[in-house]
Amino acid sequence: MSDKDFEKVDITIRSNTKDIFAFTKLVPNRIKRIKKASNESITDDPINDLAKKLHPKLQYLQIDQIIEETKSTRTYRLVPDAKRGTEQLAYFRAGQYLSLKVEINEEWITRPYSISSSPRESLEGYYEITIKKEEDEGFLTPFIWKSWKVGTKIISSGPEGFLYYEPLRDKKQILGLAGGSGITPFRSLAKSIAAGDIDAKLTLLYGCSDEDDIIFYEELKALEKAHPEKLKVVIVLSCEEITLKGCEAGFITKELIEKYADVANNSVFICGPQIMYDFIKKQLKRFNLPPKQIRREAFGEIKNISEFSGFPNDAVDKTFTIKAHIGGMVKEIPAKSTQSVLVALERARLAPPSKCRSGECGFCRTLLIDGNVYVSPISDWRREADKKFNYIHACSSYPITDLELIIPRTI
Amino acid sequence: MEKQILEEQKIDNQYDVVVIGAGNGGLTAAAKLAKEGAKVLLLEQHNLPGGFATSFVRGRFEFEASLHELADYGPKSDKGGIRKLFEDQFHLDAEFIRIPEAYKLILTDPKYKMNITLPFGLEKYIDAIEKEVPGSRESITKFFELAKEIRAAFRYIASTHGKPDQGVLMKEYTNFLKTAAYSAKEVEDALGIPEDARKILNAYWCYLGLPMSRINFTLFASMVLVYITKGAYIPRYRSHGYTAAFDTKIREYGGDIFYNTKTEKILVKNRQVVGIETSKGDKITTSHIICNASPTLAYNQLIFPKSEVPEFAYKEVNARIQGLTGFCVFLGLDATVEELGLREYSYFIMDDMDTEAVYESWKKLEAPRGQATVVINNAIPDCSPPGTTMMYITTLFHPDAWKEVKPQDYVEVKNKIAEKLIDHFEEATGAPVKDHIEEIEIATPETYARYTGTYKGIIYGYEPESWDSLVPRLMSMGKDQYIIGLRFAGGFGRRAHGYSSSMSDGYTVALLTLQDIKKEVNQIYE
Numbered sequence: 039m040s041d042k043d044f045e046k047v048d049i050t051i052r053s054n055t056k057d058i059f060a061f062t063k064l065v066p067n068r069i070k071r072i073k074k075a076s077n078e079s080i081t082d083d084p085i086n087d088l089a090k091k092l093h094p095k096l097q098y099l100q101i102d103q104i105i106e107e108t109k110s111t112r113t114y115r116l117v118p119d120a121k122r123g124t125e126q127l128a129y130f131r132a133g134q135y136l137s138l139k140v141e142i143n144e145e146w147i148t149r150p151y152s153i154s155s156s157p158r159e160s161l162e163g164y165y166e167i168t169i170k171k172e173e174d175e176g177f178l179t180p181f182i183w184k185s186w187k188v189g190t191k192i193i194s195s196g197p198e199g200f201l202y203y204e205p206l207r208d209k210k211q212i213l214g215l216a217g218g219s220g221i222t223p224f225r226s227l228a229k230s231i232a233a234g235d236i237d238a239k240l241t242l243l244y245g246c247s248d249e250d251d252i253i254f255y256e257e258l259k260a261l262e263k264a265h266p267e268k269l270k271v272v273i274v275l276s277c278e279e280i281t282l283k284g285c286e287a288g289f290i291t292k293e294l295i296e297k298y299a300d301v302a303n304n305s306v307f308i309c310g311p312q313i314m315y316d317f318i319k320k321q322l323k324r325f326n327l328p329p330k331q332i333r334r335e336a337f338g339e340i341k342n343i344s345e346f347s348g349f350p351n352d353a354v355d356k357t358f359t360i361k362a363h364i365g366g367m368v369k370e371i372p373a374k375s376t377q378s379v380l381v382a383l384e385r386a387r388l389a390p391p392s393k394c395r396s397g398e399c400g401f402c403r404t405l406l407i408d409g410n411v412y413v414s415p416i417s418d419w420r421r422e423a424d425k426k427f428n429y430i431h432a433c434s435s436y437p438i439t440d441l442e443l444i445i446p447r448t449i
Numbered sequence: 450m451e452k453q454i455l456e457e458q459k460i461d462n463q464y465d466v467v468v469i470g471a472g473n474g475g476l477t478a479a480a481k482l483a484k485e486g487a488k489v490l491l492l493e494q495h496n497l498p499g500g501f502a503t504s505f506v507r508g509r510f511e512f513e514a515s516l517h518e519l520a521d522y523g524p525k526s527d528k529g530g531i532r533k534l535f536e537d538q539f540h541l542d543a544e545f546i547r548i549p550e551a552y553k554l555i556l557t558d559p560k561y562k563m564n565i566t567l568p569f570g571l572e573k574y575i576d577a578i579e580k581e582v583p584g585s586r587e588s589i590t591k592f593f594e595l596a597k598e599i600r601a602a603f604r605y606i607a608s609t610h611g612k613p614d615q616g617v618l619m620k621e622y623t624n625f626l627k628t629a630a631y632s633a634k635e636v637e638d639a640l641g642i643p644e645d646a647r648k649i650l651n652a653y654w655c656y657l658g659l660p661m662s663r664i665n666f667t668l669f670a671s672m673v674l675v676y677i678t679k680g681a682y683i684p685r686y687r688s689h690g691y692t693a694a695f696d697t698k699i700r701e702y703g704g705d706i707f708y709n710t711k712t713e714k715i716l717v718k719n720r721q722v723v724g725i726e727t728s729k730g731d732k733i734t735t736s737h738i739i740c741n742a743s744p745t746l747a748y749n750q751l752i753f754p755k756s757e758v759p760e761f762a763y764k765e766v767n768a769r770i771q772g773l774t775g776f777c778v779f780l781g782l783d784a785t786v787e788e789l790g791l792r793e794y795s796y797f798i799m800d801d802m803d804t805e806a807v808y809e810s811w812k813k814l815e816a817p818r819g820q821a822t823v824v825i826n827n828a829i830p831d832c833s834p835p836g837t838t839m840m841y842i843t844t845l846f847h848p849d850a851w852k853e854v855k856p857q858d859y860v861e862v863k864n865k866i867a868e869k870l871i872d873h874f875e876e877a878t879g880a881p882v883k884d885h886i887e888e889i890e891i892a893t894p895e896t897y898a899r900y901t902g903t904y905k906g907i908i909y910g911y912e913p914e915s916w917d918s919l920v921p922r923l924m925s926m927g928k929d930q931y932i933i934g935l936r937f938a939g940g941f942g943r944r945a946h947g948y949s950s951s952m953s954d955g956y957t958v959a960l961l962t963l964q965d966i967k968k969e970v971n972q973i974y975e
């Protein structure tokens with residue numbers, strides 16, 4: 039293309055000479071302005087300061103109190119550990135979780151726990167998380183039961199997750215459907231509504247398998263009693279024998295939901311184990327709610343991945359080798375097909391980054407250079423281009439051949 | 450101990466060039482360097498490439514984080530600089546889609562009411578303005594002829610590495626010289642463009658983010674010309690679609706990329722770069738750094754020891770005017786564009802076109818008086834699931850407007866502003882947005898700071914007033930390197946902010962760095 043693709047027009051701003059002169063003065067004037075400026079270094083940045091307060095990379099905490107909630111549930115009250123650099127807890131939105139970073143047998147792992155206390159209480163200096171010891175015991179939970187004492191030091195992420203009330207999106211009436219330890223975010227929400235910090239109403243259907251498994255029973259009932267216009271709490275017990283008054287028997291069915299809520303005018307929030315979600319999804323189907331009215335918490339890693347359709351039969355029970363590049367290190371590690379790539383990396387003591395362990399947050403994003411994984415179809419929240427360029431979320435991917443990966447180092 | 454794990458994973462190595470930051474400028478620079486065989490290390494503190502040029506997933510939607518429209522891409526038959534870079538230079542595996550029309554401008558103040566859709570293509574564009582404002586054709590045509598001359602002059606200056614022959618400039622590019630020191634307003638006054646026509650012509654001003662009385666004319670005119678003549682494009686899979694392609698390409702060329710790795714120190718000895726140190730304890734030897742982070746950050750926080758920062762560098766940073774930060778409401782709606790009655794991709798909505806007044810409104814935490822909104826489905830119908838629409842409303846803020854916000858008030862503050870922006874959009878277009886919000890995310894200056902670490906959450910580079918616009922910046926080339934081996938690329942670079950400018954800048958800076966390396970090699974063999 040010719041450079042002369044323009045027609046000369048006649049233009050004068052001040053006068054011919056003044057205009058040309060102004061041009062010749064551009065560089066000298068710039069230098070003059072710079073010379074005149076202050077030589078002070080800039081040290082303040084209130085916006086980054088606010089960002090760090092809201093979203094600290096890590097928070098250093100300490101156990102201040104342990105409360106036995108039920109025979110299998112404990113609440114841990116966590117306070118900031120100023121000595122290690124956390125002066126103030128990050129404020130959060132009721133319903134968010136913390137990703138705890140724990141060292142166990144020299145392995146660094148993470149686990150997400152919803153904050154069960156209210157945001158207002160974080161201003162008073164504490165968070166609470168409430169942990170249920172499941173029958174299958176798990177990996178971290180027994181360790182917690184055994185070794186967490188008052189004074190134990192804890193590392194956590196900032197507040198994460200999206201199961202919160204959003205006034206620009208949600209109905210003012212919330213229908214909370216909780217199962218087991220899934221009650222935790224709703225305690226935070228109920229407290230915030232009671233305190234007037236959130237302007238919404240909550241009807242909570244809380245499914246439990248046994249009377250002595252109900253977490254926060256007294257507390258939730260007291261909140262309901264104090265704020266009957268804003269809070270309604272219904273315990274739904276699936277056990278045979280029920281002695282508690284005012285409970286419902288069975289499961290959270292369509293009929294039960296209808297009995298307590300005008301569903302069309304509710305935003306439904308669900309938190310509980312995967313099986314409960316599958317059950318509730320079926321019940322809710324009959325109401326024909328638009329997706330925007332149903333919000334659910336992530337349910338963590340998939341435990342029964344080999345039962346998913348599409349999981350290759352011949353990979354079940356196999357152990358593969360992962361060649362992992364992490365920083366300047368290369369290491370070959372074993373990986374079971376039925377455990378996530380993330381777990382394999384953790385077990386090999388590589389301290390990979392992660393937060394939600396449900397495929398949602400993307401913090402475990404990893405480059406697959408070679409080999410194949412099975413991605414949990416219900417936990418695939420990857421960006422389109424990541425799928426195209428072979429990025430995987432380690433927490434929702436399962437090895438079905440030997441793999442070669444590039445993993446980012448810990449957060 | 451985690452320390453021990455990090456120790457084992459440390460990178461200690463020597464690189465020809467270390468690129469700090471994988472934003473538009475850093476990615477382009479790293480790709481060019483790696484392609485030319487330099488040993489390159491690209492470090493990014495976040496776990497994704499792109500900086501602002503990225504995407505995020507919420508529910509059923511993958512949102513674009515920042516791009517409204519990519520300039521200088523152009524159709525296959527008339528490739529712009531960026532398309533040449535992507536297709537011919539890097540063979541990047543990324544698809545771009547052309548935006549159907551230039552923009553819809555809606556002024557809502559009853560005194561100025563205006564609602565007009567502008568097409569791409571110079572003739573059609575000028576026709577549309579003439580139709581709305583009879584008698585404006587001549588002056589608008591002159592505006593574009595000047596703009597063409599200015600772009601030709603830029604090409605010429607760039608080809609001389611900032612040392613143009615004054616004689617050539619005087620002879621060939623007289624009008625460029627005569628307008629280079631003036632604001633867009635001053636030149637538009639001189640051209641006699643009617644007031645109403647200016648309202649239409651100036652709509653793109655918010656992409657540069659300073660009022661018409663302060664924005665340098667050459668930069669403004671050149672931007673408008675490129676949009677109108679080459680059209681505008683967006684990536685098929687949001688910005689992450691092409692920044693992830695860059696990542697793949699850089700590795701293919703042999704470059705190394707490390708995420709979650711923040712550069713903490715740029716090590717300098719006797720005014721010469723000698724290496725860097727990272728948040729993960731890496732110590733890397735290099736004598737060339739391309740810094741995609743701003744000079745503000747580099748000089749005030751990264752250079753080590755501090756005594757190596759020349760006084761003039763502090764002064765330069767302090768003399769320049771920090772640009773604006775952003776505010777964005779991302780909306781996933783459960784209705785189609787037809788149901789919403791939204792036909793256009795790009796909406797500029799303002800009370801009126803008093804750019805000074807709109808700019809002033811950004812200094813306070815109140816309802817912003819202007820917004821730029823895009824409805825992606827009107828360019829890429831299947832960018833979100835059937836039955837849905839994905840759009841985002843963007844406005845700007847002076848960062849200091851946000852400095853007193855307390856964490857516990859943060860959500861309420863941002864929601865209030867978001868609601869006002871949505872109301873303004875509904876009022877201007879009649880689309881019932883609020884009834885259909887399935888996903889909403891609100892990004893504030895704090896969000897930009899959180900994800901990129903940019904000073905005060907600023908999303909635009911230094912304000913290109915005439916004294917510090919492209920022309921004096923380009924002509925200072927060579928005299929603006931205060932630490933040998935340290936160059937800057939990106940939105941805070943010479944070409945000012947914007948996606949295409951940042952990428953062009955990254956490319957140029959890579960070429961300059963390659964020259965430096967070549968010179969050193971020659972010296973060794975001499």
Ligand SMILES: Cc1cc2nc3c(=O)[nH]c(=O)nc-3n(C[C@H](O)[C@H](O)[C@H](O)COP(=O)(O)OP(=O)(O)OC[C@H]3O[C@@H](n4cnc5c(N)ncnc54)[C@H](O)[C@@H]3O)c2cc1C
Nearest residue numbers: 150151152168169170176177178179219222336337338381
């Ligand atoms: C958003 C969110 C919020 C949550 N909130 C709560 C809450 O408020 N309260 C609550 O009680 N729970 C909550 N959970 C569940 C909680 O995060 C844990 O999953 C639960 O406590 C069980 O942890 P665990 O390690 O004991 O068991 P599991 O996670 O079931 O432990 C078994 C896992 O450990 C792996 N593993 C086994 N051996 C090793 C090894 N040597 N090294 C590394 N990995 C190994 C296994 O592969 C398996 O994946 C929440 C989950 C999510 C996703």
Ligand code: FES
Nearest residue numbers: 393395397400433
């Ligand atoms: S840890 Fe959140 S996506 Fe894997």
